[in-house]
Amino acid sequence: MATYIVLLGPPGVGKGTQAKILSEKTGLAHISSGDLFRENLKNETDLGKLAKSYMDKGELVPDDVTIAMIKDRLSRADCKAGAILDGFPRTPVQADALQKLLVSLNGDVNVVPFITADPKILIERLSGRWTCKAQGHIYNEKFNPPKVAGKCDIDGSELYQRDDDKAETVTNRIKVYLEQTTPLIDYYRAQKKLIEIDGMQPIEKVTDKLLSAIKN
Ligand code: ADP
Numbered sequence: 001m002a003t004y005i006v007l008l009g010p011p012g013v014g015k016g017t018q019a020k021i022l023s024e025k026t027g028l029a030h031i032s033s034g035d036l037f038r039e040n041l042k043n044e045t046d047l048g049k050l051a052k053s054y055m056d057k058g059e060l061v062p063d064d065v066t067i068a069m070i071k072d073r074l075s076r077a078d079c080k081a082g083a084i085l086d087g088f089p090r091t092p093v094q095a096d097a098l099q100k101l102l103v104s105l106n107g108d109v110n111v112v113p114f115i116t117a118d119p120k121i122l123i124e125r126l127s128g129r130w131t132c133k134a135q136g137h138i139y140n141e142k143f144n145p146p147k148v149a150g151k152c153d154i155d156g157s158e159l160y161q162r163d164d165d166k167a168e169t170v171t172n173r174i175k176v177y178l179e180q181t182t183p184l185i186d187y188y189r190a191q192k193k194l195i196e197i198d199g200m201q202p203i204e205k206v207t208d209k210l211l212s213a214i215k216n
């Protein structure tokens with residue numbers, strides 16, 4: 001049976017950072033709905049154009065298109081053993097859709113690490129976030145700087161700052177998270193899948209906690 005891990009937590013808490021590391025360590029595919037939208041945006045697809053109008057405001061892209069995109073992604077060969085989901089689901093409708101979809105893929109959500117952090121630190125983390133253009137490796141100018149400013153340590157590609165990491169959009173993204181995504185905490189707690197992880201610790205410590213949560 002395939003293994004599916006859902007990383008839950010507010011914007012900036014470290015989901016993308018940890019999903020990349022966990023994917024390398026477990027061999028499970030890393031699926032980031034935000035990355036998929038940004039890829040569509042870069043390729044100027046219809047989905048990308050639609051998503052941009054929501055992403056620019058820090059709003060959620062409608063459930064139906066988001067679910068269709070994830071369904072397509074999870075059906076690919078590299079997800080056969082399962083996946084680490086980062087940024088999806090973000091609403092109860094998406095969570096229900098995922099559950100149904102995984103039944104058809106002969107799987108289930110196994111564990112939901114819920115990464116937490118002080119809200120004040122989230123804004124600081126997002127405003128200092130730099131992402132690599134080639135493969136999405138994530139840095140922070142204060143907490144996790146690259147060896148050479150503006151260059152990815154791993155693949156040497158250029159680093160950029162996301163448009164939606166500017167202060168006004170970040171504030172709305174956190175509000176949207178509180179209003180639309182936090183119901184998933186109780187949703188997965190009721191299923192006994194939620195494991196709280198303190199995201200205020202250094203990156204390596206958070207990874208250790210996540211790995212032991214996954215193993216158990
Ligand atoms: P998310 O995917 O949850 O939005 P990211 O993984 O992109 O969050 O991380 C947001 C920012 O915080 C990045 O700049 C990243 O380098 C930094 N970061 C991630 N985890 C930690 C941590 N444990 N301590 C300090 N900074 C972190």
Ligand code: AMP
Nearest residue numbers: 033034054055059060061066087088090
């Ligand atoms: P992220 O990369 O996870 O920070 O997501 C960036 C933006 O993409 C969000 O602010 C939303 O506009 C959009 N997005 C990502 N994932 C989802 C999702 N599961 N549902 C709806 N919109 C999403």
